[in-house]
Amino acid sequence: xxxxxxxxxxxxxxxxxxxxxxxxxxxxxxxxxxxxxxxxxxxxxxxxxxxxxxxxxxxxxxxxxxxxxxxxxxxxxxxxxxxxxxxxxxxxxxxxxxxxxxxxxxxxxxxxxxxxxxxxxxxxxxxxxxxxxxxxxxxxxxxxxxxxxxxxxxxxxxxxxxxxxxxxxxxxxxxxxxxxxxxxxxxxxxxxxxxxxxxxxxxxxxxxxxxxxxxxxxxxxxxxxxxxxxxxxxxxxxx
Ligand SMILES: [Zn+2]
Ligand SMILES: [Zn+2]
Numbered sequence: 159x160x161x162x163x164x165x166x167x168x169x170x171x172x173x174x175x176x177x178x179x180x181x182x183x184x185x186x187x188x189x190x191x192x193x194x195x196x197x198x199x200x201x202x203x204x205x206x207x208x209x210x211x212x213x214x215x216x217x218x219x220x221x222x223x224x225x226x227x228x229x230x231x232x233x234x235x236x237x238x239x240x241x242x243x244x245x246x247x248x249x250x251x252x253x254x255x256x257x258x259x260x261x262x263x264x265x266x267x268x269x270x271x272x273x274x275x276x277x278x279x280x281x282x283x284x285x286x287x288x289x290x291x292x293x294x295x296x297x298x299x300x301x302x303x304x305x306x307x308x309x310x311x312x313x314x315x316x317x318x319x320x321x322x323x324x325x326x327x328x329x330x331x332x333x334x335x336x337x338x339x340x341x342x343x344x345x346x347x348x349x350x351x352x353x354x355x356x357x358x359x360x361x362x363x364x365x366x367x368x369x370x371x372x373x374x375x376x377x378x379x380x381x382x383x384x385x386x387x388x389x390x391x392x393x394x395x396x397x
Contacts, residue, residue, distance in 0.1 A: 159183065161195040168197055171210030173239060209239035213247045220244070223252045223270050256287060266290070304351055308342065308358045316365035318377060329369045330361035333379065 159181060167177045174192065178185040211233055219229045226244070229251075230237045244250065250258070252269055259267045260281075269279045271289035279287035306325060315322035322328070330342040337360045340349070349357075362379065364372060371377045 159188070159191045161197070164188075164191055164195060165197055168192070173209050176209070209235045209243075211235060211240070211243050213249075216243060216247060216249060220249050220251055221270070225251055225253055260286065304354055305342075307351070308354060309363060311355070312358060312361070312363040315363070316368050317362045318364060318368040318372075321365040321367075327366045329364055329366060330358055331364045331369055331372060331379075332361050334360070 164177070167180065172180070173185075174188045175185040177183075178188045181188070215233065216229070219232060224232065226237050226240050230240045233240070255267065256269070264281065266278050266280045267287060268276055269287060269289070270276050271279070271292060274289055274291045278290045280290045280293065282288050308330070309325055309328050312330070316328065332338040339357055342354060342357055342361065368377060372379055
């Protein structure tokens, strides 16, 4: 096996095993000649032996969160070769980063979210990481949903004036302040639906204006002993 043809094959980005198959020699024999001709070092410096892929080509693929298998397919190399080059260039797939961060017990890492781009991911109780922005959005969505449900169940309108146009302007007021376990504004509705529903059953639905008037004693709500409380005022709740 002569130096020039070996150099040419290496230059094509073939692995020792690939060259071995072509020239009908064992990969270790090819390796021997590569070393003997001092080629490996030369080619390593030029960064393209063994199934060539340059760092610049690899980095964007890694940043797109591709797995080793996906990168291998994209560049037409074997997974082993891709793995080799990632190691060589000190790169890590995002999945490997996740695994390592998880094993190290890191609370947050930067990863790419399909919706939010590269952003902070927080560790979840169940393990793994989730985009912090996606999580916040999901919490908001759930709160809105729970509130919509509770408002519907409470009749959908202010019990005093009948206002019902904007759900954000409807509020839960506890009939008996002492019964209040938690407020149903903001965070209250992020509790379990059962808990939020139990709390809502102790409340009357008011619009923000009437609520303010009740709090300022401009309006007096019927007390639980009143006939009005039981008939006209008390919103009905399922089960
Ligand atoms: Zn996200
Ligand atoms: Zn009202």
